[in-house]
Amino acid sequence: MSLSTRAVAGLGAVVVIAAGTVGGSIAYASNQHEISDHRATLVVGNSSLVADPFCFNAGQPLTEQQQEECQDKAGKALEDGSLPKSDVTVSDRIGVGVSPEVAEHGWWANTNGGQQGQGGRFILASAAKDATYSGSVPASKALNASGKTLITVVETDPKAPDAIYGVWYFQLNTQAD
Numbered sequence: 660m661s662l663s664t665r666a667v668a669g670l671g672a673v674v675v676i677a678a679g680t681v682g683g684s685i686a687y688a689s690n691q692h693e694i695s696d697h698r699a700t701l702v703v704g705n706s707s708l709v710a711d712p713f714c715f716n717a718g719q720p721l722t723e724q725q726q727e728e729c730q731d732k733a734g735k736a737l738e739d740g741s742l743p744k745s746d747v748t749v750s751d752r753i754g755v756g757v758s759p760e761v762a763e764h765g766w767w768a769n770t771n772g773g774q775q776g777q778g779g780r781f782i783l784a785s786a787a788k789d790a791t792y793s794g795s796v797p798a799s800k801a802l803n804a805s806g807k808t809l810i811t812v813v814e815t816d817p818k819a820p821d822a823i824y825g826v827w828y829f830q831l832n833t834q835a836d
Contacts, residue, residue: 697712698757699756699812701743703746704748708745712825713733713736713826721823726826733828737809742828747831750798750836751798752795752796755768755829757812762791764788765818766784766812770783770808773801786817788816
């Protein structure tokens with residue numbers, strides 16, 4: 660069976676129209692006023708979890724009141740289990756990534772677990788600027804003993820650490836190996 664010139668031309672037209680539709684949809688979606696350019700990704704083993712900021716002020720620094728409200732809201736979300744979460748074993752490796760827009764501004768990430776010498780915190784990324792990934796570390800070093808470890812990611816300029824632009828929270832649930 661041979662294809663006629665008309666069939667090939669028709670198929671080509673369908674491909675061009677489909678590509679134009681997809682391209683137009685992407686352009687339309689990119690003009691939406693969403694915070695999709697401010698994302699953080701939790702990587703656990705071979706899986707990942709992407710989230711929009713838990714607290715965000717349209718690209719402006721959060722006020723002190725907004726920061727306090729954010730912490731209260733995060734505490735309640737941790738209690739009721741509504742934070743983005745992932746199961747983890749002590750043999751897994753974990754890391755945090757951020758979108759290029761967040762990396763350009765600057766960010767840090769830590770857990771509420773880790774060794775006692777670190778004050779009960781484990782730093783995943785410290786004042787990172789232009790880096791989009793914290794690197795991968797053994798989960799055993801970053802988990803706390805309760806079985807629920809909170810990861811906090813904060814967008815902030817290392818030169819103005821009091822100016823917080825976005826905050827993400829993730830919960831790690833420790834599972835047996």
